[in-house]
Amino acid sequence: MEISVMSGKGGTGKTTVSINLALSAGEKIRFLDCDVEEPDAKIFLLPRMERIEYSTVSIPVIDEKLCTYCGKCAEFCIFNALAVIKKKILFFERLCRSCSGCWLICPERAITEGKRENGIIRYGEVGEISFMEGELKAGEETGYSIVRDMRKIPYKKDLITIIDCPPGLSPTLLEAIDKTDFSIVVTEPSETAFHDMRLSLELLERLKIPCGVIINKSSGRESFIEDYCSKKKIDILLTIPFDMEIACLYSKGIPFSIEIPLWKNKFRDIFKKIVKSGKSL
Incomplete structure (x- = not known):
């Protein structure tokens, strides 16, 4: 109980x-x-x-060698933890809520799951x-x-x-x-x-x-x-x-x-x- x-x-x-x-x-x-x-x-x-x-909490780890900067991850993230600017992807760690959506939605599998102590x-x-x-x-x-x-x-x-x-x-x-x-x-x-x-x-x-x-x-x-x-x-x-x-x-x-x-x-x-x-x- x-x-x-x-x-x-x-x-x-x-x-x-x-x-x-x-x-x-x-x-x-x-x-x-x-x-x-x-x-x-x-x-x-x-x-x-x-x-x-x-x-620990889950955070995205981005492999820019695989990333095509399509922007789907940024569009998905309602917390605005990801932004794609020209040929650069930005990750704002403190805005992330560890929902796992970005690495699930990435068509190129350029995002994998990482960990951060909290x-x-x-x-x-x-x-x-x-x-x-x-x-x-x-x-x-x-x-x-x-x-x-x-x-x-x-x-x-x-x-x-x-x-x-x-x-x-x-x-x-x-x-x-x-x-x-x-x-x-x-x-x-x-x-x-x-x-x-x-x-x-x-x-x-x-x-x-x-x-x-x-x-x-x-x-x-x-x-x-x-x-x-x-x-x-x-x-x-x-x-x-x-x-x-x-x-x-x-x-x-x-x-x-x-x-x-x-x-x-x-x-x-x-x-x-x-x-x-x-x-x-």
Whole structure:
């Protein structure tokens, strides 16, 4: 089973929920930090890193000895990564989206597939958690290929996976939640977070992924979130208060479920509820 944790708006507590859920599960967990632009779950989990791999994207390699400068590749590329000027073909690497169309359409087979590194995948262990994180290389625009590579890596199917997704609604997010069995949407009582929560829930509805909501940093003024979820028949799984003790533990890099047994029990109950619902699907 795969459980994705997403938020829409950044800073609502998505990683906090992911970490505490993993630590409270009471069984071996596979944890994927797919927030490739800002992977920070390791700050709280402190895994022992064991190895790294490099993630790559496909790019065209052009053999100008074979090229007739017909321009079909440039016409095909909607991202304008290729241009043909007289007897010269130009490739703008940062515009390429690795769709593979140019080397498939080239009539002279003058374009072949090449590779370029765009990020790193790190592997580690901590307690009962098998840890993996992706990190986008500086200067790269999108990390969906890193997340795709992470999710393709073989693992024992009896392991339950928790995916800490990137914020927003991007191709990278879509790769992270694709075909997951359940998604938790983390929000907070602010208009911006509420707006993004609705977009996230609409996306999950279209993808037919079962979901629930966790309200973080609760101030007691989130009735508008509760009313919306009630209208949409979406469960509010947990409400986490805007609490000084939790905030102080967070500032020290300590997951609060470790120090406060009440919260460990609450997260474990949510985990069991989600796993049970997944088995009945």
